[in-house]
Amino acid sequence: MKQPSDYRILVVDDAPANIQTLSATLKERGYKISVAIHGKQALELMEKLPMDAVLLDVVMPELDGFGVLKSMKENAATQHIPVIMISAQDEMENVIRCIEMGAEDYLPKPFNPTLLHARIGACLEKKTLRDSEQEHLRTIEKTQRRLKKELVAATRYVRSILPAPTSSPLQIEWIYQPSTELGGDAFGYHWVDSDHFAVYLLDVSGHGVGAALLSVSAINVIRSGALPNTDFRDPGAVLAALNTAFPMEKQNNLYFTIWYGVYHAPSRTLRYASGAHPPALLLERSSSQSHQLRTQGTIIGLMEGMEYDTESRTVAVGDHLVVLCDGCFEIEDDQGHFMDFETFEEFMRQNGSAPDGLEQLQTWVRARHGDGPLDDDFSIVRIQF
Numbered sequence: 001m002k003q004p005s006d007y008r009i010l011v012v013d014d015a016p017a018n019i020q021t022l023s024a025t026l027k028e029r030g031y032k033i034s035v036a037i038h039g040k041q042a043l044e045l046m047e048k049l050p051m052d053a054v055l056l057d058v059v060m061p062e063l064d065g066f067g068v069l070k071s072m073k074e075n076a077a078t079q080h081i082p083v084i085m086i087s088a089q090d091e092m093e094n095v096i097r098c099i100e101m102g103a104e105d106y107l108p109k110p111f112n113p114t115l116l117h118a119r120i121g122a123c124l125e126k127k128t129l130r131d132s133e134q135e136h137l138r139t140i141e142k143t144q145r146r147l148k149k150e151l152v153a154a155t156r157y158v159r160s161i162l163p164a165p166t167s168s169p170l171q172i173e174w175i176y177q178p179s180t181e182l183g184g185d186a187f188g189y190h191w192v193d194s195d196h197f198a199v200y201l202l203d204v205s206g207h208g209v210g211a212a213l214l215s216v217s218a219i220n221v222i223r224s225g226a227l228p229n230t231d232f233r234d235p236g237a238v239l240a241a242l243n244t245a246f247p248m249e250k251q252n253n254l255y256f257t258i259w260y261g262v263y264h265a266p267s268r269t270l271r272y273a274s275g276a277h278p279p280a281l282l283l284e285r286s287s288s289q290s291h292q293l294r295t296q297g298t299i300i301g302l303m304e305g306m307e308y309d310t311e312s313r314t315v316a317v318g319d320h321l322v323v324l325c326d327g328c329f330e331i332e333d334d335q336g337h338f339m340d341f342e343t344f345e346e347f348m349r350q351n352g353s354a355p356d357g358l359e360q361l362q363t364w365v366r367a368r369h370g371d372g373p374l375d376d377d378f379s380i381v382r383i384q385f
Helices: 016-028 039-048 065-074 089-101 113-160 209-224 235-245 341-351 357-369
Strands: 008-012 032-036 053-057 083-087 105-108 171-177 185-191 196-204 256-264 269-275 280-283 290-293 311-314 320-324 378-384
Touching: 008 016, 008 039, 016 032, 016 113, 032 039, 039 053, 039 065, 053 065, 053 113, 065 083, 065 089, 083 089, 083 113, 089 105, 105 113, 113 209, 171 185, 171 357, 185 209, 185 378, 196 209, 196 320, 196 378, 209 235, 209 256, 235 256, 235 269, 256 320, 269 280, 269 290, 280 341, 290 311, 290 341, 341 357, 357 378
Parallel strands: 008 032, 008 053, 053 083, 083 105
Antiparallel strands: 171 378, 185 196, 196 256, 256 269, 269 311, 280 290, 280 320, 320 378
């Protein structure tokens, strides 16, 4: 807790007797005192020394109290220093004007020591509280700047682990747009061996740092093949292993959904499994038809020992596989209506195989949503076989 000796008070008055009386009274309480006999000297002192309060006379030579107060309020360094006006009874109009200009209080002449200490104490208490609040705000702002810098770095890292689009032997492109700095979506694709190509997209519940950490961890586990005794060519086995590796109770009650598929190039067979994830779409080149690819399965991490089915489908040359998160179609319009998957599927059936099909989808979704960021992460991968 601060003591009177921690405060410096500036007394500004052109009358030596007033300065002597005020200074002596305040020094008795332990305050540090600076004095000025005119306005310009007062401003010069405030540039050199930090003041905690100013006792300011109105009528002074060179620069009066109005001028001092105006200069203080226009200067960011002094505008919050409390000012107590020193006034005689016949100067009340001037005091009122000063208070309207931002003075904190007034002190009538002749000085009453009890009233003087009460006014000074109240002003210093308010200033101490404000200084504490400002320091707290500065700490918060510093923390926010540091967190923002770390979020930017984390966002770069998340994007850095996403695979690059390719044109051979499979043509692959994607759009990834988190709804916040860090989203809960992640995806990847890689050749398990020379014949088997895996593609996967997962969606963690929630957003922010926690969701991003879980999504990145799961993607890195899949990408590195770090699931013991798991055949990464078997989608159902991969989901079961992920369910064992990432139980909700060890992930701050976060869970994720996932679609995982493996394309066997020699037989042109796609095997897939999903854990409570939106279906992938297979867009046929020859018939302009679409097929929803999904299996029965719970969210990843809900319950130990869950099994996940694997299904398969033959794909033709030129077919497109679209793997997506629910943020690509659960879009709320300005009437509060959400798009259903069938509406999304119809759009993709008509436009999804076009060279700019994903860009068309993103434009359509944003037009439906309106201004502002989307409510959920927008992640979609398209593969042409």
